Amino acid sequence: xxxxxxxxxxxxxxxxxxxxxxxxxxxxxxxxxxxxxxxxxxxxxxxxxxxxxxxxxxxxxxxxxxxxxxxxxxxxxxxxxxxxxxxxxxxxxxxxxxxxxxxxxxxxxxxxxxxxxxxxxxxxxxxxxxxxxxxxxxxxxxxxxxxxxxxxxxxxxxxxxxxxxxxxxxxxxxxxxxxxxxxxxxxxxxxxxxxxxxxxxxxxxxxxxxxxxxxxxxxxxxxxxxxxxxxxxxxxxxxxxxxxxxxxxxxxxxxxxxxxxxxxxxxxxxxxxxxxxxxxxxxxxxxxxxxxxxxxxxxxxxxxxxxxxxxxxxxxxxxxxxxxxxxxxxxxx
Ligand SMILES: Nc1nc2c(ncn2[C@@H]2O[C@H](COP(=O)(O)OP(=O)(O)OP(=O)(O)O)[C@@H](O)[C@H]2O)c(=O)[nH]1
Ligand SMILES: [Mg+2]
Numbered sequence: 558x559x560x561x562x563x564x565x566x567x568x569x570x571x572x573x574x575x576x577x578x579x580x581x582x583x584x585x586x587x588x589x590x591x592x593x594x595x596x597x598x599x600x601x602x603x604x605x606x607x608x609x610x611x612x613x614x615x616x617x618x619x620x621x622x623x624x625x626x627x628x629x630x631x632x633x634x635x636x637x638x639x640x641x642x643x644x645x646x647x648x649x650x651x652x653x654x655x656x657x658x659x660x661x662x663x664x665x666x667x668x669x670x671x672x673x674x675x676x677x678x679x680x681x682x683x684x685x686x687x688x689x690x691x692x693x694x695x696x697x698x699x700x701x702x703x704x705x706x707x708x709x710x711x712x713x714x715x716x717x718x719x720x721x722x723x724x725x726x727x728x729x730x731x732x733x734x735x736x737x738x739x740x741x742x743x744x745x746x747x748x749x750x751x752x753x754x755x756x757x758x759x760x761x762x763x764x765x766x767x768x769x770x771x772x773x774x775x776x777x778x779x780x781x782x783x784x785x786x787x788x789x790x791x792x793x794x795x796x797x798x799x800x801x802x803x804x805x806x807x808x809x810x811x812x813x814x815x816x817x818x819x820x821x822x823x824x825x826x827x828x829x830x831x832x833x834x835x836x837x838x839x840x841x842x843x844x845x846x847x848x849x850x851x852x853x854x855x856x857x858x859x860x861x862x863x864x865x866x867x868x869x870x871x872x873x874x875x876x877x878x879x880x881x882x883x884x885x886x887x888x889x890x
Contacts, residue, residue, distance in 0.1 A: 564614065564711065564712065564713050564714070565614045565617035565618050565621075565711075565712045566621070566657060566709065566710070566711055566712075567617050567620075567621050567622070567623055567646075567709070567710050567712060568621060568622050568623070568624075568707065568708070568709050568710075569603045569622075569623045569624070569644070569646070569675065569676060569707070569708050569709075569710055570603070570622075570623075570624040570625065570676070570705055570706070570707040570708075571600055571601065571602050571603050571625050571676035571677060571678045571679065571705035571706050571707075572599075572600025572601040572602075572624075572625040572626045572627040572628060572641030572642075572678040572679065572705050573600045573627040573628065573641075573678075573679045573702050573703070573704050573705045574597050574598070574599055574600050574627075574628045574678065574679035574680045574681040574682060574701075574702025574703045574704075574705075575596075575597025575598045575599075575600075575627065575628035575629045575630040575631060575638035575639075575641075575681045575682070575702045576597045576630050576631065576681075576682045576699065576700070576701045576702050577594055577595070577596050577597050577630075577631045577681070577682035577683045577684035577685065577687075577699030577700045577701075577702075578594030578595050578596075578597075578630060578631035578632050578633060578638075578684045578685065578699055579592070579594045579684070579685045579696075579697055579698065579699045580592065580593050580594040580595075580632070580633035580634075580684070580685065581593060581695065589695070591686070591689060591694065591695070592684075592685040592686045592688070592689050592694075592695060592696055593633055593634055593635050593684075593685075593686050594631055594632075594633065594635070594684030594685035594686055594699050595631035595632050595633070595634070595635045595636040595637045595638065595684045595686070596631045596637045596638065596681050596682065596683050596684045596687075597628050597629065597630050597631045597637070597638045597681030597682045597683075597684075597700075597702045598628030598629045598630075598631075598637060598638035598639045598640040598641060598681045599628050599640050599641065599678045599679070599680055599681045600625060600626070600627050600628045600640075600641045600678025600679040600680075600681075600702065600703075600705045601625030601626045601627075601628075601640065601641035601642045601643040601644060601678045602625055602643045602644075602674050602675075602676060602677045602678045603623065603625055603643070603644055603646070603674070603675045603676040604643050604644065604645045604646070604672060604673065604674050604675070605645075605646050605647075605648060605652075605654060605664065605666060605671075605672070605673045605675060606645055606646070606647050606648070606670070606671070606672050606673075607647075607648055607649065607650045607652065607666045607667075607668065607669055607670060607671045607672075608647045608648070608649065608669070608670075609649070609650060609669040609670075611647060611648065611649040613649070613714065614648065614649070614652070614712055614714050616647070617646070617648070617712055623644045623646050624644060625641055625642065625643055625644040625676075625678055625705065626641035626642040626644075627641045627702075627705070628640055628641045628678065628679070628681045628702055629641070630702075631681070631682070631684040631699065635684065635686055637681070637684075638681060640678075640681075641678055643678075648666060648712065648714070649714060650666060650667055650668055650669050650671070651666070651667065651714055651715045651794060652666045652712060652713070652714050652715075653665055653666070653712070653713040653714075653715065654666065654673075654675065654710055654712060655710060655711040655712070655713060656708060656709075656710065656711075657708075657709040657710055657711045658708075658709060663675060663710075675708075676705070676706045676708065677706075678705055679702055679703035679704050679705045679706075680702065680703045681702050682699055682700030682701045682702045682703075683699065683700045684699050685697065685698060685699040713790075715790055715791055715793060715794055718756060718767040718768055718769035718791075718792065718794075718795045719766040719767050719768070719795060719796045719797065719877075719881050720766060720767070720768045720769070720795060720796070720797055720798070720799050720877055720881070721768075721769045721771065721791070721792030721795035721797070721798050721799070722734065722768065722769065722770045722771065722798075722799050722801055723771070723774060723792070723798050723799070723800050723801070723816055723820065724773060724774070724800060724801035724802065724803065724812075724816065724837075725748075725773050725774065725775060725803055725806060725808075725812060725815075725816070726747075726748030726749050726750070726772070726773025726774075726775060727746065727747065727748045727750070727773065727803060727805075727806075728773065728801040728802065728803035728806070728812075728837060729801055729803060729837035729838055729864060730751070730770045730771075730773070730801050731743065731744050731750065731751050731755065731770050732744050732837070732864045733770075733801065733837065733862075733864055734755055734757045734768055734770040735757075735864075736864045736867065736870065737757065737759040737768065737870065737874070738757025738758055738759045738768060739757060739758070740755050740756065740757030740770075742755040742757075742770055748773060748775075749772060749773060751770060751771065751772045751773065752772060753772075753788075754769055754770065754771045754772075754788055754791045755769070755770040756768070756769055756770075757770070759874065759877075761874040761875060761877070761878045762875075762878065764878060764882075766877065766878065766881055768799075769791060769792055769795060771788040771789070771791055771792060772788050774789075774816060774819050774820075775819075776815055776818075776819065777819075789820065789823045789824070789827065792827070793824060793826055793827060795830070796830070796831070796880075796881050796884045796885070797830055797831040797832055797833065797877070797880050797881060797884065798820075798827070798830050798831075798832040798833075799832070799833050799835060799877065800812075800813055800816055800817075800832060800833070800834045800835065801835055801836075801837050802834060802835065802836045802837070802851070802859075803836075803837060803838065804836055804837070804838050804839070804841060804843075804844040804847045804848070805838060805841065809847055809850075809851065810850060810851055810854045813834055813855060831880050831883075831884060833858075833860060833873075833876060833877065833880065834855070834857070834858070834859050834860065835859070835860040835861065835862060835869075835873055836848050836851065836859060836860070836861045836862075837862060837863070837864065838863060838864070838865075839861045839862060839863040839866075839868060839869060840863040840865045840866045840868070844861075848861055860872060860873050860876060
């Protein structure tokens with residue numbers, strides 16, 4: 558199974574500013590040289606950068622502390638200390654940076670190659686050359702550098718897939734992912750087989766799209782029943798949803814409305830997405846009759862397929878592609 562990490566707790570710290578320097582010119586023929594202490598370098602900052610090729614937060618699990626370097630102290634001859642090196646934290650697009658203590662969302666990093674400075678390094682202190690006055694021409698004082706800042710962060714990754722699969726447990730979501738993509742999710746004939754989201758890439762007419770399979774959703778999920786609702790955040794950013802309806806389920810005709818209800822309680826964003834309804838397991842007996850009843854009940858188009866015989870899969874893929882292409886065209890206009 559694909560290794561999937563969607564949350565990490567890390568500690569970040571920006572660098573301390575280097576202290577300013579106290580120093581005086583001392584040259585052979587200038588016995589009482591003026592102050593020439595240079596400034597301390599600024600501390601390094603904590604910077605986030607998104608990289609499209611990263612798919613998980615796995616690398617944040619390996620290294621939990623991300624500390625920028627301190628600024629160097631100022632030196633004589635008005636030489637400034639070097640700035641401390643920044644720490645750059647690379648994350649996939651779709652990453653949320655949250656203050657672990659307050660729960661405040663600090664940044665939502667959506668796009669590829671986005672850069673965000675979370676904590677600036679402490680300013681370097683001024684050297685004593687700045688403090689000479691007419692009454693004190695030899696100041697023995699320089700500023701200390703300002704401290705860096707430290708935060709504990711919760712980093713959350715919302716998967717960005719084109720299509721999010723939504724269905725009751727056991728509807729056949731993971732099976733669909735496994736026949737359309739190279740992903741190998743766990744499949745079994747009992748509810749709640751899928752415990753973490755799976756991603757796969759499907760290709761149709763030379764175009765590739767990402768499909769996300771999440772745990773099944775049941776009635777009351779939005780009130781914390783079952784597992785599914787925790788994972789709805791992973792499909793909040795998908796371009797579209799694909800509802801998988803299970804013809805084996807006794808609630809067959811009501812499944813779509815029940816699912817929609819749960820999604821609605823979770824977020825309006827989900828419910829306003831373009832969607833498609835597909836009935837799985839068409840190889841089973843009586844599924845044709847069930848679909849006729851469903852179509853009458855829903856009064857909207859319903860696609861059908863079987864992951865066993867592969868009937869209907871091509872049509873399903875073309876339909877998904879055309880909806881995603883339409884959405885993408887609308888977005889670029
Ligand atoms: N006959 C038939 N069985 C199917 C088809 N698709 C899935 N199944 C079976 O349905 C059962 C559930 O499939 P899964 O893919 O694990 O269902 P799921 O929706 O991912 O379930 P959860 O992860 O529990 O939410 C398995 O026994 C599959 O073999 C199909 O098209 N035809
Ligand atoms: Mg599953």
